[in-house]
Amino acid sequence: MMEQKRGVDWGNLLMGILFVIVALFSFQNPAGDLIAIVMVFAIFALLKGIFEIFARNKWKELTGYKAKMPLLVGIVDILIGVFFLFNIRAGVLALPFVFAIWFIMDSVLGLFALDLAKSISNGYYWFTLLVNVLGIFLGVILLFNPLSAALTLSFLVGFYFMMFGITHIVYAFR
Template structure:
């Protein structure tokens, strides 16, 4: 087993660029784009879920570590995305709670499965740990005060998309 990667990971790079564009769009009009956030969030949840399912295979190839949590997170992300796309009005009401739970689940899974990242790159491991700890803190804040999170949802979505996008771009160059 080798820790070296060959080439450039275009799928991670393109996913990172898409998430950064989505983050910039969410910063534009925080009050007027809640419905758009529901639609975009639903689409990206599905894309991210599919990506998580494929990520499991790559983690096993690079580390020999067979993780089941990416499957759970991937399926959860796909279910959340389908719910949001087919129930937009319910999505607007539920989005602060869904987003808080998603933040928590994703960040906790990232923390618990971060040991696999140590063998890939120490810098990427610590970056992931810091982002996941921030995600847990923000997730609890959102869950405790959903009214406040609804008012600041555009910025929070933008922050999450920006962090995920940066993470994916860094991974593409690793």
């Protein structure tokens, strides 16, 4: 039996690298300017939303049906990006709450994709499960403790994006 070469999923690789870069930016200067963080994440949310919408077609190839969740998450990500770009002050105030909801939504979507992760490998399944449970946990922390979240936001966001970026990079080489 001849084994087929799978190749690299360049969309996931690029998205993973972008997540890691944004995470490193967050770790570099945690006490930095929240306005800069809002701007970076607004642009990132737009890119991520566009990627989620295009990834919807990949879901159809892998599962045989068009998933509605990536489309919904993509649209929400784009709306968050546009909101942050045109309402910087409101973005700074809303940042902990928006990220909490964003983390929870993305992590719940990731939990729905666990069957797909299991089909790739057992290790990828457990890694994906861990990342998504941590994402939900961080989202709940941000949601119910916004003052503390605002003070540690760049670290929490950086940690989440680093984990999500690594997940995308691993998935790109499946």
